[in-house]
Amino acid sequence: MAMSAPVLTVAGLHQRFGATEVLRNVNLQAHAGERLALIGPNGAGKSTLFNAISGLLRPSAGDIRLHDRAIAAMPVHRRHQLGLARSFQISQLFAHLTVRDHLRCAACWPDGQGYRFWRLLGRQSALNARVDGWLERLALAARADDTAAELSYAEQRTLDIGMALASEAQVLLLDEPTAGMSRSETARFVPLLRDLTKGKTLLMVEHDMGVVFELADRIAVLVQGELLACDTPQAIRANPAVQRAYLGQAHGDHT
Numbered sequence: 001m002a003m004s005a006p007v008l009t010v011a012g013l014h015q016r017f018g019a020t021e022v023l024r025n026v027n028l029q030a031h032a033g034e035r036l037a038l039i040g041p042n043g044a045g046k047s048t049l050f051n052a053i054s055g056l057l058r059p060s061a062g063d064i065r066l067h068d069r070a071i072a073a074m075p076v077h078r079r080h081q082l083g084l085a086r087s088f089q090i091s092q093l094f095a096h097l098t099v100r101d102h103l104r105c106a107a108c109w110p111d112g113q114g115y116r117f118w119r120l121l122g123r124q125s126a127l128n129a130r131v132d133g134w135l136e137r138l139a140l141a142a143r144a145d146d147t148a149a150e151l152s153y154a155e156q157r158t159l160d161i162g163m164a165l166a167s168e169a170q171v172l173l174l175d176e177p178t179a180g181m182s183r184s185e186t187a188r189f190v191p192l193l194r195d196l197t198k199g200k201t202l203l204m205v206e207h208d209m210g211v212v213f214e215l216a217d218r219i220a221v222l223v224q225g226e227l228l229a230c231d232t233p234q235a236i237r238a239n240p241a242v243q244r245a246y247l248g249q250a251h252g253d254h255t
């Protein structure tokens with residue numbers, strides 16, 4: 001994995017809000033098929049980094065590259081067209097649209113048709129077969145004709161992530177994927193997420209250290225806007241600077 005060219009590169013990233021520098025010279029790479037978790041204390045700059053990568057913020061300085069394309073100045077939809085999708089902590093679903101129709105919308109995206117043609121495309125059997133496949137993989141087949149509002153919170157998160165996957169995004173940014181879930185929902189969701197995202201490049205912000213250590217291939221630790229370390233879970237667990245800055249307390253709290 002370390003030999004492959006990075007899929008996502010953050011290089012020398014700075015983010016200032018007025019006089020306050022919230023991110024300072026952040027350098028990060030994610031490789032194809034790698035699951036990278038971003039952790040750090042409250043206010044460390046995790047959401048700010050996510051916002052810069054997904055396109056909600058224009059960095060003050062530095063580069064963000066998707067494969068070899070510079071994306072730091074691109075609007076969100078262009079990044080999505082290039083295969084970068086973000087799932088939000090609060091699901092971005094339409095309350096009255098069914099699960100099947102959500103997935104149908106998302107599955108139209110790679111055909112380059114845009115959302116407005118989804119009704120027309122819905123008649124096509126290839127698209128329907130693709131959507132049926134996603135319903136199975138997401139374990140949402142029994143909920144296909146229910147509206148998003150009728151789903152449990154965990155099912156809504158699953159659908160939200162499923163839409164990113166159905167749009168054939170290769171790089172997924174997941175904003176606290178298990179936040180708000182009960183322990184049993186999290187226990188069911190983590191293996192599902194692992195299975196669904198196999199082969200995808202994943203960058204996630206997650207506060208639950210149990211989830212982080214179970215899912216991540218590498219963990220990036222952000223402290224006060226600077227990247228303190230980025231390494232395997234074992235190395236991060238053993239890193240004295242990380243323990244001092246954050247993990248000693250947080251790991252004990254969450255697991």
Ligand SMILES: Nc1ncnc2c1ncn2[C@@H]1O[C@H](COP(=O)(O)OP(=O)(O)OP(=O)(O)O)[C@@H](O)[C@H]1O
Pocket residue numbers: 017020022040041042043044045046047048049
């Ligand atoms: N638009 C903004 N304008 C000014 N300051 C901001 C803005 N957005 C974030 N900040 C500040 O930047 C710092 C980092 O915030 P950020 O939300 O990125 O941290 P975080 O690591 O995601 O925290 P948490 O774990 O609590 O979500 C905080 O001090 C926050 O107050």
